[in-house]
Amino acid sequence: MNTFRYTRAQTAQQVVAAAAERPHSAFLAGGTTLIDLMKLEVDAPPEVIDINALPLNRIEAMPDGGVRIGALARNSEVARHELIRTRYPMLSEALLSGASPQLRNMATVGGNIMQRTRCYYFRDPAFDCNKRVPGSGCPALDGFNRIHAVLGTSEKCIATNPSDMNVALIALDSAVRVQGTAGERTIPFEQFHLAPGDTPERETVLERGELIGAVEIPPSSFAANSLYLKVRDRASYEFALVSVALALEMAGGKIRTARMAFGGVATKPWRARNVEEVLAGETPSEQLFERAGAAATEGARPRTDNGFKVELLRRTVAKALRTLVAREQGGGLK
Numbered sequence: 001m002n003t004f005r006y007t008r009a010q011t012a013q014q015v016v017a018a019a020a021e022r023p024h025s026a027f028l029a030g031g032t033t034l035i036d037l038m039k040l041e042v043d044a045p046p047e048v049i050d051i052n053a054l055p056l057n058r059i060e061a062m063p064d065g066g067v068r069i070g071a072l073a074r075n076s077e078v079a080r081h082e083l084i085r086t087r088y089p090m091l092s093e094a095l096l097s098g099a100s101p102q103l104r105n106m107a108t109v110g111g112n113i114m115q116r117t118r119c120y121y122f123r124d125p126a127f128d129c130n131k132r133v134p135g136s137g138c139p140a141l142d143g144f145n146r147i148h149a150v151l152g153t154s155e156k157c158i159a160t161n162p163s164d165m166n167v168a169l170i171a172l173d174s175a176v177r178v179q180g181t182a183g184e185r186t187i188p189f190e191q192f193h194l195a196p197g198d199t200p201e202r203e204t205v206l207e208r209g210e211l212i213g214a215v216e217i218p219p220s221s222f223a224a225n226s227l228y229l230k231v232r233d234r235a236s237y238e239f240a241l242v243s244v245a246l247a248l249e250m251a252g253g254k255i256r257t258a259r260m261a262f263g264g265v266a267t268k269p270w271r272a273r274n275v276e277e278v279l280a281g282e283t284p285s286e287q288l289f290e291r292a293g294a295a296a297t298e299g300a301r302p303r304t305d306n307g308f309k310v311e312l313l314r315r316t317v318a319k320a321l322r323t324l325v326a327r328e329q330g331g332g333l334k
Ligand SMILES: Cc1cc2nc3c(=O)[nH]c(=O)nc-3n(C[C@H](O)[C@H](O)[C@H](O)COP(=O)(O)OP(=O)(O)OC[C@H]3O[C@@H](n4cnc5c(N)ncnc54)[C@H](O)[C@@H]3O)c2cc1C
Pocket: 026, 027, 028, 029, 030, 031, 032, 033, 034, 035, 036, 071, 072, 097, 098, 099, 100, 103, 106, 107, 108, 109, 110, 111, 112, 113, 114, 115, 162, 163, 164, 165, 210, 211, 212, 213, 237, 238, 239, 240
């Protein structure tokens, strides 16, 4: 591990000013990603600015019926909070499906949004990696790529965004409140993360030194009818191979509106608007679930070892729909 300077900030203004002055510094929240990467020498910030003293851990109802979650709220607190469990169960389930209880007690919402990929080549400085060292190459393209993405990839990078929470937040039309030297701004979650394209080293639209202050989830008349389905190599303490966040508005035996997003298969949290369109206004049936599964895999580009994710995604989408419709209808398909 490289030596670094440690600073503890008391206010958001101090954090933002310090980060603007020393642009290669890093924010320390729960430390469950940052410290790992520093130990692996994947990341070597000369200065770490500890933001844990900032008053950013509240989870509160907004006047419009939405919920605001401070960036320092711990993953476990968010998952068990009454407002989240009752209004947005998919978010609670996504958080509880991630990591371990100990990690969730440390991990924060801001850190979870910003967590880095689990691509083995990225996490081992002995290998080239375009994300870590731009222009050095991507050994995953023709190497072992079982955990890699099939959607949103480029010839420069095929790494997945590993977060479960991000999948729920994008499905819920959330927004990220950030603060920089120029003031505050709000970024729709769908625009926050970037596909790799030619610049895989740039993962979000956050400018250097900008601090995430909170996530805002808008009110929804049907997000209470939602779930998060995660498929992984073992039942706990494992990242997603495929995951689906789904909310359904049902009326008169039909799906009026659907919200769907994927994890484990894409280079960024993946909103499946094409699948939402397939579902809108339709009567639930096995045929519809199959069509939705097929739409989910449109544009998928598997490599040597991850072709199974295409079929797994198709089946997971169908299963998520079957499960949530059955729950809504108090049994199976009518
Ligand atoms: C063994 C293990 C298993 C895991 N399994 C899962 C899993 O199954 N699913 C899953 O989703 N995740 C999983 N995780 C990842 C875990 O969720 C993240 O490590 C955690 O959410 C990061 O939060 P943190 O507060 O610890 O971030 P930190 O490590 O403190 O920070 C991470 C990054 O975010 C930046 N950052 C932090 N806060 C802010 C802010 N407010 N504004 C701007 N930048 C900020 C930091 O500078 C750093 O670059 C796992 C982690 C481990 C170690």
